Amino acid sequence: PHLQTYNERAQRHANKAARALLRVMEEKQSNLSVSVDVTKSKDFFDIIEAVGPHVCLIKTHIDILEDFDPTVIDRLRELSEKHKFLIFEDRKFADIVPWHCSIQKGSTRSQDWAHITNAHAVPGPSIITGLASVGIPKDRGLILLAEMSSKGALTTGSYTEDAVRMARARRDFVIGFIAQHRMEGIGASDTDNIAGEDFLVLAPGVGLDATGDAMGQQYRTPEQVVFESGCDVIIVGRGIYGKGENVDTREVLKQAQRYQAAGWEAYKKRVQRT
Ligand code: UP6
DSSP states (O other): OTTSOHHHHHHHOSOHHHHHHHHHHHHHTOOEEEEOOOSSHHHHHHHHHHHGGGOSEEEEOGGGOTTOOTHHHHHHHHHHHHHTOEEEEEEEEOSOHHHHHHGGGSSSOGGGTOSEEEEESTTOTHHHHHHHHHHGGGTOEEEEEOSOOSTTOSOOHHHHHHHHHHHHTTTTTEEEEEOSSOOTTTTOOTTSOOTTOOOEEEEOOBOSSOSBOTTSOBOBOHIIIIIISOOSEEEESHHHHTTOSSOOHHHHHHHHHHHHHHHHHHHHHHHHTO
């Protein structure tokens, strides 16, 4: 599927959130997701207003907003409709099922507003079952963390393969991975039916100007991630808004356009080479 266009994949995908994302990518000519990791809602919305027209997906860590209140969600949803992007709450679930069920009643209730969320594979298939019971009735999609971008991450080899196997068993709900490479067919046996398998790969750890940070983050360029490694969405945070305090929206816009162009060019190069 990485050689097919986003549009072709949108037409065939079994999951509604995945179809919507692929359609938006094609329409807006953007495989850019901005990760809005800031702590003040003013900065949060300044960034989203600036990058909104240029992204397919806004990634949030909603719990890091120090002045969070429920109106944040209303405004986020309005912007998602105004600028046509999907919302991905990067919640990284990793617990047993009863706890996940309780999130339905928590203060942020991301299943009500995030089209996509994610989970670690470490608890085993029950994490998918638990989140599916909440997410499927709302047409949500789940991303599994198959490979992390940080230095020394344990998400390698058989762990990654097992994560892909878990996803393969729930292709109705698991739409793809946080990973650094494309994942179709990984860990499949001869008897597995992998025809038509289409996992979206969302890659964090993308930067055009830095190779990493002081805390173990590692960056690759959109060209490496999308063209060479076959990932579908580039996730960019600090490369676009720096420290994310008192943001200069003109600069944020400029960087968003730069990453959008780089990501799209790498995608065009990839799908044209057949
Ligand atoms: N993220 C990673 N690596 C992973 C998984 N998730 O960096 O393997 C998330 C981080 C952050 C964003 O939680 O929100 O992607 C990367 O931000 P940055 O571009 O500012 O480094």
